[in-house]
Amino acid sequence: KAGVTQTPRYLIKTRGQQVTLSCSPISGHRSVSWYQQTPGQGLQFLFEYFSETQRNKGNFPGRFSGRQFSNSRSEMNVSTLELGDSALYLCASSLGTTRGGELFFGEGSRLTVL
Amino acid sequence: AQKVTQAQTEISVVEKEDVTLDCVYETRDTTYYLFWYKQPPSGELVFLIRRNSFDEQNEISGRYSWNFQKSTSSFNFTITASQVVDSAVYFCALILNQAGTALIFGKGTTLSVSS
Numbered sequence: 134k135a136g137v138t139q140t141p142r143y144l145i146k147t148r149g150q151q152v153t154l155s156c157s158p159i160s161g162h163r164s165v166s167w168y169q170q171t172p173g174q175g176l177q178f179l180f181e182y183f184s185e186t187q188r189n190k191g192n193f194p195g196r197f198s199g200r201q202f203s204n205s206r207s208e209m210n211v212s213t214l215e216l217g218d219s220a221l222y223l224c225a226s227s228l229g230t231t232r233g234g235e236l237f238f239g240e241g242s243r244l245t246v247l
Numbered sequence: 248a249q250k251v252t253q254a255q256t257e258i259s260v261v262e263k264e265d266v267t268l269d270c271v272y273e274t275r276d277t278t279y280y281l282f283w284y285k286q287p288p289s290g291e292l293v294f295l296i297r298r299n300s301f302d303e304q305n306e307i308s309g310r311y312s313w314n315f316q317k318s319t320s321s322f323n324f325t326i327t328a329s330q331v332v333d334s335a336v337y338f339c340a341l342i343l344n345q346a347g348t349a350l351i352f353g354k355g356t357t358l359s360v361s362s
Contacts, residue, residue: 137291166348176338176352189347221290227348236348238284238292 135160137226137239145245151212154242156224158205164188164229165207166236167199170221179222182207183229211244219246249274251341253353260329260360268324268356270339276300278344281315281322286336286355295337298322329360 138157167179178191182201199209225236250273260266283295306313310327336357340350
């Protein structure tokens with residue numbers, strides 16, 4: 134069974150640019166969540182998509198956005214990049230139909246903003 | 248407010264030692280779920296255990312065991328006879344019943360096991 138796939142694994146951008154990260158969930162999973170991991174703030178929830186709808190959102194500025202496609206693949210976008218956006222972005226998939234269900238994480242996309 | 252505290256930032260042990268990772272959580276909700284995840288150098292978070300707030304039974308899985316105590320709001324994780332492969336960052340996390348997949352993570356404990 135294929136796991137959660139995130140692309141790209143590594144990328145470098147400069148301030149002011151925008152970036153799009155992709156996540157392919159486990160087959161059959163309809164929920165995709167995104168997390169940001171930084172040394173200072175740790176792991177923080179960005180948002181969750183379920184059946185192409187944003188179901189939950191963390192406390193991040195509007196520069197952070199996402200979407201989900203009909204095949205459950207998800208993308209997140211960060212516009213007008215800032216140095217503080219440098220982080221490991223983790224995607225997690227789950228069935229999404231049970232409360233407190235297990236999340237399966239990908240290896241992440243490591244973004245460096247110069 | 249909800250919060251997860253892992254007071255131990257780093258722990259170093261020698262192989263075959265037992266080690267306990269502490270986790271204390273805060274929530275006023277009565278229904279919630281607690282998790283432990285392991286993060287090896289590759290970056291992905293590996294699920295270890297899930298426990299709901301109504302199930303205080305301790306659990307053992309091989310060398311791993313978990314002690315959930317609602318009275319002290321703690322959900323501690325013990326590795327028995329540690330091995331070098333156990334070296335990783337371990338995260339304790341909390342989800343409220345109504346919060347979907349919005350995990351609230353602790354800051355993590357880095358465990359180093361030397362041979």
